[in-house]
Amino acid sequence: xxxxxxxxxxxxxxRWTEAMVGGPxxxxxxxxxxxxxxxxxxxxxxxLDYALAAIAPLLWLYKHYHRVEVxxxxxxxxxxxxxxSNHSGQLPMDAAMIGVALLTQATPPRxxxxxxxxxxxxxxxxxxxxxxxxxxxxxxxxCRRLLAAxxxxxxxxxxxxxxxxxxxxxxxxxxxxxxxxRLALETKTPVxxxxxxxxxxxxxxxxxxxxxxxxxxxPAFPLTPTGLPVPLPTKYRIYFGDPLFFTGRxxxxxxxxxxxxxxxxxxxxxxxxNGRRERKHVFW
Amino acid sequence: MRPAVVVTGISGNxxxxxxxxxxxxxxxIGIDRRPFVGKPKDIEMHQLDLRKKKAEDVFRHGDIKxxxxxxxxxDPRMSPxxxxxxxxxxxxxxxxxxxxxxxxxxxxxSSANVYGPxxxxxxxxxxxxxxxxxxxxxxxxxxxxxxxLAHGFFWRQPSVxxxxxxxxxxxxxxxxNAPSNYLRLKYPWALAGFDPMVQLIHxxxxxxxxxxxxxxxxxxxxxxxxxxxxxxxxxxxxxxxTALPVPxxxxxxxxxxxxxYRLATFPVEELDHVQFLCAVDGSRWAQDTGWKxxxxxxxxxxxxxxx
Numbered sequence: 001x002x003x004x005x006x007x008x009x010x011x012x013x014x015r016w017t018e019a020m021v022g023g024p025x026x027x028x029x030x031x032x033x034x035x036x037x038x039x040x041x042x043x044x045x046x047x048l049d050y051a052l053a054a055i056a057p058l059l060w061l062y063k064h065y066h067r068v069e070v071x072x073x074x075x076x077x078x079x080x081x082x083x084x085s086n087h088s089g090q091l092p093m094d095a096a097m098i099g100v101a102l103l104t105q106a107t108p109p110r111x112x113x114x115x116x117x118x119x120x121x122x123x124x125x126x127x128x129x130x131x132x133x134x135x136x137x138x139x140x141x142x143c144r145r146l147l148a149a150x151x152x153x154x155x156x157x158x159x160x161x162x163x164x165x166x167x168x169x170x171x172x173x174x175x176x177x178x179x180x181x182r183l184a185l186e187t188k189t190p191v192x193x194x195x196x197x198x199x200x201x202x203x204x205x206x207x208x209x210x211x212x213x214x215x216x217x218x219p220a221f222p223l224t225p226t227g228l229p230v231p232l233p234t235k236y237r238i239y240f241g242d243p244l245f246f247t248g249r250x251x252x253x254x255x256x257x258x259x260x261x262x263x264x265x266x267x268x269x270x271x272x273x274n275g276r277r278e279r280k281h282v283f284w
Numbered sequence: 285m286r287p288a289v290v291v292t293g294i295s296g297n298x299x300x301x302x303x304x305x306x307x308x309x310x311x312x313i314g315i316d317r318r319p320f321v322g323k324p325k326d327i328e329m330h331q332l333d334l335r336k337k338k339a340e341d342v343f344r345h346g347d348i349k350x351x352x353x354x355x356x357x358x359d360p361r362m363s364p365x366x367x368x369x370x371x372x373x374x375x376x377x378x379x380x381x382x383x384x385x386x387x388x389x390x391x392x393x394s395s396a397n398v399y400g401p402x403x404x405x406x407x408x409x410x411x412x413x414x415x416x417x418x419x420x421x422x423x424x425x426x427x428x429x430x431x432x433l434a435h436g437f438f439w440r441q442p443s444v445x446x447x448x449x450x451x452x453x454x455x456x457x458x459x460x461n462a463p464s465n466y467l468r469l470k471y472p473w474a475l476a477g478f479d480p481m482v483q484l485i486h487x488x489x490x491x492x493x494x495x496x497x498x499x500x501x502x503x504x505x506x507x508x509x510x511x512x513x514x515x516x517x518x519x520x521x522x523x524x525x526t527a528l529p530v531p532x533x534x535x536x537x538x539x540x541x542x543x544x545y546r547l548a549t550f551p552v553e554e555l556d557h558v559q560f561l562c563a564v565d566g567s568r569w570a571q572d573t574g575w576k577x578x579x580x581x582x583x584x585x586x587x588x589x590x591x
Contacts, residue, residue, distance in 0.1 A: 123477075124532065131479075
């Protein structure tokens, strides 16, 4: 009973997605189905039908709520690539919007994999949802494996510090982790910097309740004026930068890697400032 | 007489499946405490405990070229002392006999469970991943110890080519391990909101892998994967069952009581396997031996029903 209901919901949502994209998706997405087995999942648990259904509400938000404008999508190279973006907004809407853009606007469509926090697999429903839409726990082995398979991987080097940014910290990039640079060097993967303008204002948080976060086992517990991290309908502008190629030793000292990471950070910061200058208002 | 292959734990379900496949090509000497029901005539059987002195006689008198060691038990109801002694002392003795009586090759059956399910796991664990299972489930401590004993022996004793196989969850019509029993339940539980990818392998495929490991090429530790990975919900769909979703904060205390009062056969730690990932990368084994499982995913899943 429940299963059939679930199947109907998936089919219904998928039709909604198709209506919004304007046309059947199966042919366009055929290439993404390659690695699926007879149970409709790839080895990592990604299920294209589920993903196309799951993005329906996100696609609606993309078109009508955040009214996303995308710049430079064509700069994302074919095959393995690391997409590195700023992170903000309490809820990972920035990841969802980048994912929707690449799945529905790019030709050929790309199903991005983002590296999620290690506590996600311990959350009921969220863990299953994330796996079915292709999001993977951020371990270096997972990243290596996916890059070797020619996937596009979205990384937020700011991590939890980024998404939990307070209002006063908006558009100030937090410290970048070095892990993505080690992987880029090791696997000779191009890095595409991404700047998301608009997400940083979507859920202004005033304080971060550290003790509550620790109590619940969350990475952070930011408090917004409404108490809930509901995103406001800010207008999103997503800028894709030119791919950056790095050479060097993956096991180099942190200081050396940090120099390279700063190049990526600088590129994102420049696009962020440019984007903020160009826009007329936070909401339109 | 031809040099023989000693098989420990031959009377179990997997042991019998292996014996049936192997006895046409090799002379087999079986060792097990349990009687071998339906033993083919050409198999020499010794019904004894590996820890007993008499086990050494088998090695002293027979010309033995290889050993397949799967006489390891995992029974959550058994006293931990007896459990530990049987597995660890039995294996230690066996390794000693292998070194002393010129055995050329040792194939040891371990399990992919030694890595342990955990929310931190990578989607595919390779052979060098740490064996973390006991950090959440102390009942599997000696399975890890036995795996590590064999691993140490591999380095210490180059005269014996040692192969350690870590197959994923073994299922089959008569197999009575936790995963097979779980999938056979009429009204299984699942943890609400969790649907991890699961890897199963058919018992006949495991027997084939063990025989494959007798060939000269393989050496060291290998994960052995069956026909691939499938979400737990997909398995129940294939079996035509609906699992009852139980919220995990409720399921743990509930199962703990049920197990204590002998109303359930699963210790509470087994719930980790239906909550978190414990999937492995079997590419090293596939590369070194050209391994392809014979049973399809559908056959493997349905095998628990006795089909």
